[in-house]
Amino acid sequence: xxxxxxxxxxxxxxxxxxxxxxxxxxxxxxxxxxxxxxxxxxxxxxxxxxxxxxxxxxxxxxxxxxxxxxxxxxxxxxxxxxxxxxxxxxxxxxxxxxxxxxxxxxxxxxxxxxxxxxxxxxxxxxxxxxxxxxxxxxxxxxxxxxxxxxxxxxxxxxxxxxxxxxxxxxxxxxxxxxxxxxxxxxxxxxxxxxxxxxxxxxxxxxxxxxxxxxxxxxxxxxxxxxxxxxxxxxxxxxxxxxxxxxxxxxxxxxxxxxxxxxxxxxxxxxxxxxxxxxxxxxxxxxxxxxxxxxxxxxxxxxxxxxxxxxxxxxxxxxxxxxxxxxxxxxxxxxxxxxxxxxxxxxxxxxxxxxxxxxxxxxxxxxxxxxxxxxxxxxxxxxxxxxxxxxxxxxxxxxxxxxxxxxxxxxxxxxxxxxxxxxxxxxx
Amino acid sequence: xxxxxxxxxxxxxxxxxxxxxxxxxxxxxxxxxxxxxxxxxxxxxxxxxxxxxxxxxxxxxxxxxxxxxxxxxxxxxxxxxxxxxxxxxxxxxxxxxxxxxxxxxxxxxxxxxxxxxxxxxxxxxxxxxxxxxxxxxxxxxxxxxxxxxxxxxxxxxxxxxxxxxxxxxxxxxxxxxxxxxxxxxxxxxxxxxxxxxxxxxxxxxxxxxxxxxxxxxxxxxxxxxxxxxxxxxxxxxxxxxxxxxxxxxxxxxxxxxxxxxxxxxxxxxxxxxxxxxxxxxxxxxxxxxxxxxxxxxxxxxxxxxxxxxxxxxxxxxxxxxx
Numbered sequence: 001x002x003x004x005x006x007x008x009x010x011x012x013x014x015x016x017x018x019x020x021x022x023x024x025x026x027x028x029x030x031x032x033x034x035x036x037x038x039x040x041x042x043x044x045x046x047x048x049x050x051x052x053x054x055x056x057x058x059x060x061x062x063x064x065x066x067x068x069x070x071x072x073x074x075x076x077x078x079x080x081x082x083x084x085x086x087x088x089x090x091x092x093x094x095x096x097x098x099x100x101x102x103x104x105x106x107x108x109x110x111x112x113x114x115x116x117x118x119x120x121x122x123x124x125x126x127x128x129x130x131x132x133x134x135x136x137x138x139x140x141x142x143x144x145x146x147x148x149x150x151x152x153x154x155x156x157x158x159x160x161x162x163x164x165x166x167x168x169x170x171x172x173x174x175x176x177x178x179x180x181x182x183x184x185x186x187x188x189x190x191x192x193x194x195x196x197x198x199x200x201x202x203x204x205x206x207x208x209x210x211x212x213x214x215x216x217x218x219x220x221x222x223x224x225x226x227x228x229x230x231x232x233x234x235x236x237x238x239x240x241x242x243x244x245x246x247x248x249x250x251x252x253x254x255x256x257x258x259x260x261x262x263x264x265x266x267x268x269x270x271x272x273x274x275x276x277x278x279x280x281x282x283x284x285x286x287x288x289x290x291x292x293x294x295x296x297x298x299x300x301x302x303x304x305x306x307x308x309x310x311x312x313x314x315x316x317x318x319x320x321x322x323x324x325x326x327x328x329x330x331x332x333x334x335x336x337x338x339x340x341x342x343x344x345x346x347x348x349x350x351x352x353x354x355x356x357x358x359x360x361x362x363x364x365x366x367x368x369x370x371x372x373x374x375x376x377x378x379x380x381x382x383x384x385x386x387x388x389x390x391x392x393x394x395x396x397x398x399x400x401x402x403x404x405x406x407x408x409x410x411x412x413x414x415x416x417x418x419x420x421x422x423x424x425x426x427x
Numbered sequence: 428x429x430x431x432x433x434x435x436x437x438x439x440x441x442x443x444x445x446x447x448x449x450x451x452x453x454x455x456x457x458x459x460x461x462x463x464x465x466x467x468x469x470x471x472x473x474x475x476x477x478x479x480x481x482x483x484x485x486x487x488x489x490x491x492x493x494x495x496x497x498x499x500x501x502x503x504x505x506x507x508x509x510x511x512x513x514x515x516x517x518x519x520x521x522x523x524x525x526x527x528x529x530x531x532x533x534x535x536x537x538x539x540x541x542x543x544x545x546x547x548x549x550x551x552x553x554x555x556x557x558x559x560x561x562x563x564x565x566x567x568x569x570x571x572x573x574x575x576x577x578x579x580x581x582x583x584x585x586x587x588x589x590x591x592x593x594x595x596x597x598x599x600x601x602x603x604x605x606x607x608x609x610x611x612x613x614x615x616x617x618x619x620x621x622x623x624x625x626x627x628x629x630x631x632x633x634x635x636x637x638x639x640x641x642x643x644x645x646x647x648x649x650x651x652x653x654x655x656x657x658x659x660x661x662x663x664x665x666x667x668x669x670x671x672x673x674x675x676x677x678x679x680x681x682x683x684x685x686x687x688x689x690x691x692x693x694x695x696x697x698x699x700x701x702x703x704x705x706x707x708x709x710x711x712x713x714x715x716x717x718x719x720x721x722x723x724x725x726x727x728x729x730x731x732x733x734x735x736x737x738x739x740x741x742x743x744x745x746x747x748x749x
Contacts, residue, residue: 079687079688079689080688082709083688083708083709086496086708086709086711087708089496089497090496090497090713107497107711108497111495111497111498112497113497249602249692249693250598250599250602250603250692251582251602252602253601253602253691253692254581254582254599254601254602255582256687257687386710386711388709389709389710389711392689392709396689396691396694399691399692399693400693400694403604403692403693405604405693405694414515422710425493425495425712426495
């Protein structure tokens with residue numbers, strides 16, 4: 001019975017976009033518009049109000065320079081975003097241009113939902129050559145990175161100073177970092193915890209694997225690491241769970257969708273460097289600083305630049321040229337860089353990067369990415385099909401671990417069972 | 428998702444059948460009536476076939492396939508139905524939902540009946556109270572209420588502060604896996620308006636002279652309740668129990684909102700329909716989700732059947748020989 005209900009929701013969501021694409025007959029030809037009779041392309045992204053405001057500005061700029069194209073923008077939050085795309089894809093009605101995440105590139109690219117951007121005109125001359133493969137699958141380009149981000153440890157210098165803790169240098173082992181968290185938690189006296197359990201973040205696990213010279217996924221779409229690796233990883237913070245070094249999972253859940261760090265509940269957080277703007281906004285802190293992630297091998301930090309976002313087009317768009325021009329504009333135009341600064345990450349195209357003035361906190365992010373340059377390795381290729389599911393189940397299982405519902409061994413078993421089932425499903 | 432309050436307790440039985448003595452023979456006239464009837468029915472009928480029967484049949488087909496929304500469905504027979512019972516999260520979702528139905532529904536009905544009995548006697552401002560108690564179930568399933576609920580039971584929310592005023596320090600309920608179910612049950616109990624209105628209508632039907640006679644015989648309020656109110660009301664209780672049970676199995680939107688669409692913390696709000704939705708639209712396992720949907724249909728059907736079978740022993744209809 002409820003199935004009907006959820007199908008009605010599906011139909012409702014689907015029909016809105018289906019209407020726009022109802023006439024989608026010949027995907028081969030690309031229709032063009034003129035200033036008197038412009039074509040309208042749909043563009044969708046995930047994000048908050050801040051990004052919406054910046055995007056609106058960028059769209060207005062684009063429309064001013066391209067009077068033959070109108071852009072119809074639309075956004076949701078990250079969680080709802082992928083469910084919406086799934087229903088649209090099922091109905092054959094994906095928006096013309098979309099902001100995209102590396103986690104889902106293979107799911108849609110490999111299943112012929114995305115346009116091969118190699119067949120249209122998008123200028124990628126100003127891009128780092130090591131970055132472009134992250135948008136490619138089997139030689140075809142499905143996504144163009146808008147910007148890059150890297151993993152980092154955030155901290156609030158003012159909070160540390162008030163507790164009498166010296167600022168970290170970022171040259172640290174996991175033991176050092178854990179000691180730092182324990183110190184923050186102890187001196188924070190219930191008001192401030194060390195951090196959220198960083199072992200619950202998939203990408204941090206991925207970095208740790210790289211520090212140990214293990215690839216997360218094999219060429220043929222299987223797991224490149226063993227259950228023991230995962231157990232070892234979740235044991236890294238085993239002694240901290242349940243102590244003030246790590247904020248309780250209860251608080252984390254209650255504060256969601258804000259992060260504990262953004263809510264001034266923790267003194268540090270391990271995550272992507274482009275979260276700077278939103279953390280500053282959420283926490284109201286004057287200044288936040290970034291240092292590299294811990295590593296037991298000082299020469300191998302396992303860090304890489306990941307495309308923080310990609311621009312993709314629907315394989316079924318009627319307006320290939322318009323879509324390509326819009327993507328080209330969003331990734332290359334210097335003025336777009338001025339609008340977004342580092343809120344999408346550091347601009348991936350050199351033209352855009354050079355045309356943007358980075359000041360204050362934006363400069364911190366750019367400087368951080370410069371400071372780790374010597375440690376950077378190639379960005380990973382788009383992860384396996386179904387990676388989005390794996391990533392969220394990683395977080396969920398780790399959360400059960402922090403709730404004390406699972407042991408480390410039980411958690412590793414649970415995740416592996418799901419991962420193996422998923423890989424078998426998509427084989 | 429609020430069910431519309433149905434004031435008629437039961438559909439009138441055999442209303443359309445004409446007395447045998449009707450002078451109207453089966454003539455051209457009744458054929459025209461039927462045609463007119465079907466014509467007026469047509470929009471609904473078309474909608475029913477296109478939007479209900481069609482999707483149901485296709486979902487039944489999909490439940491025997493491996494379908495990821497993109498590639499053509501692959502026939503796998505009963506695999507989805509079999510793997511379900513080896514899926515720990517599925518079993519967890521069954522546990523969560525059954526707990527909710529078993530505890531939430533009776534409490535909600537008890538609250539509805541209690542308030543209906545209070546509002547049954549004529550008092551000043553009766554209309555106001557009736558609307559006030561009914562209001563929550565009108566807005567109950569809306570997204571906004573779920574958000575308000577989440578804020579109320581969150582960290583340092585009004586509930587937490589109110590309880591700590593009395594020296595009870597539970598902290599926020601939203602992040603505490605052992606409190607979330609209580610929160611959802613409170614939410615459904617609070618929305619007792621629809622069954623309450625139906626109870627009220629039922630209470631009005633009980634002849635006052637029965638109570639007068641009972642008073643004469645020296646019966647107290649408890650006796651009156653169990654010997655008059657309860658048996659006289661039993662068809663209404665049955666109707667409400669059935670509707671609310673079915674309704675409770677379908678809880679979705681509040682669970683989706685309060686748990687950020689994840690069924691957390693620690694799976695404690697992973698309701699059946701929420702897991703179904705996540706399977707279908709997050710994990711792209713549409714075949715599996717369809718199988719779950721059909722299992723739910725079957726289970727709800729079986730429960731309804733059991734209700735009907737057992738009802739004979741406790742539901743009394745006026746005119747029955749019992």
